[in-house]
Amino acid sequence: MSLRKMKAMVSKLFNINVSVGQCWNAQRFALCEIKGVLKDHYSKLWDYGAGIKRANPGSHVEVYMQPQNNSIVVFERFYVSFKGVVDGWLDGCRKVIRIDGCFLKGICKGELLSAVGRDGNNNIYPIAWAVVNVENKNTWKWFLDNLMEDIDEAGNGYNGGYERKMAEVEHRLCARHILANFHKNFKDECYIKPFWWAVKATIIPKFELAMEEIKSFDVGAYDYLIKRDPNCWSRAFFKVGMNKADIG
Known part of the structure; x- marks a missing residue:
C-alpha cells in the first residue's frame, strides 16, 4: 500500500x-x-545460506564476515548461485554473460554484483549475485572466481585465477555506459548518431567512416572513444559465432 x-x-x-x-x-x-530491524537480518545470513543449500542441493553460497577488535563480526560479502539456475544456463542459454554492479541505497549500504545471461526468448536470465561491502578489484575477483567455479562445464574443478580463464573469452563493453560517460565531456547531440553507427557497423570500413565523422567534430572525442578499445564495443570487431562465454 x-x-x-x-x-x-x-x-x-x-x-x-x-x-x-x-x-x-x-x-x-x-x-x-x-x-x-533490517540490520538484524545480517546476523541470520548463516541460517539463510544453510537453508538455500538444504532446499536447493548443490547450490553455492559463500558468507564472509570481518571480525572486529571488540569481538563483533561485521558483514563483508555474500554470494549465491542456485544449482538449478546454473544448470539451466549451461543447458539452455547462449554462452553470453553480462556482469554489473549497483549501489544499495537503503539503511544498509553496499554494492550488489550480478551475472546475467539471455535465455532462448532473449529475456534476462539471472545466474548469480552477491552483496559486498565495497566494489573494488578484490571483491570483483572474488565474485568472478565463484562464478567461474559454478559454470565450469568441463567439471575438472576450478582453482581460481579468473584472469587466465577470462583470456579465453571475448570481452565486450556496454555501449550505453560508454556513451553516458562520453556525454559528460562531449555534450553536443551531433555525436550521438555517428557513435551508434560505429557501434552497429558490421564491417570495419563502416566503423571507420562513422569515426571519421566524429573526428571531424572534435579530435578529442575521437581519441576518447578509440582509447575505450573499439574491439570491445563495435560489432565490426566482434568474432563470428558465440561458442565461448562473452563477458561484458
Whole structure:
C-alpha cells in the first residue's frame, strides 16, 4: 500500500488527518515489529545460506564476515548461485554473460554484483549475485572466481585465477555506459548518431567512416572513444559465432 493510500484510508476510517511522514513512520514501525530491524537480518545470513543449500542441493553460497577488535563480526560479502539456475544456463542459454554492479541505497549500504545471461526468448536470465561491502578489484575477483567455479562445464574443478580463464573469452563493453560517460565531456547531440553507427557497423570500413565523422567534430572525442578499445564495443570487431562465454 502506498503512503498516500494509507493517509486516505486513515482519514476515512478514523476521521483523522495525518501527514505522509506520519504514515511512513507508522509503516516503518509496523514492519520492524513484524520482520525485525533490517540490520538484524545480517546476523541470520548463516541460517539463510544453510537453508538455500538444504532446499536447493548443490547450490553455492559463500558468507564472509570481518571480525572486529571488540569481538563483533561485521558483514563483508555474500554470494549465491542456485544449482538449478546454473544448470539451466549451461543447458539452455547462449554462452553470453553480462556482469554489473549497483549501489544499495537503503539503511544498509553496499554494492550488489550480478551475472546475467539471455535465455532462448532473449529475456534476462539471472545466474548469480552477491552483496559486498565495497566494489573494488578484490571483491570483483572474488565474485568472478565463484562464478567461474559454478559454470565450469568441463567439471575438472576450478582453482581460481579468473584472469587466465577470462583470456579465453571475448570481452565486450556496454555501449550505453560508454556513451553516458562520453556525454559528460562531449555534450553536443551531433555525436550521438555517428557513435551508434560505429557501434552497429558490421564491417570495419563502416566503423571507420562513422569515426571519421566524429573526428571531424572534435579530435578529442575521437581519441576518447578509440582509447575505450573499439574491439570491445563495435560489432565490426566482434568474432563470428558465440561458442565461448562473452563477458561484458
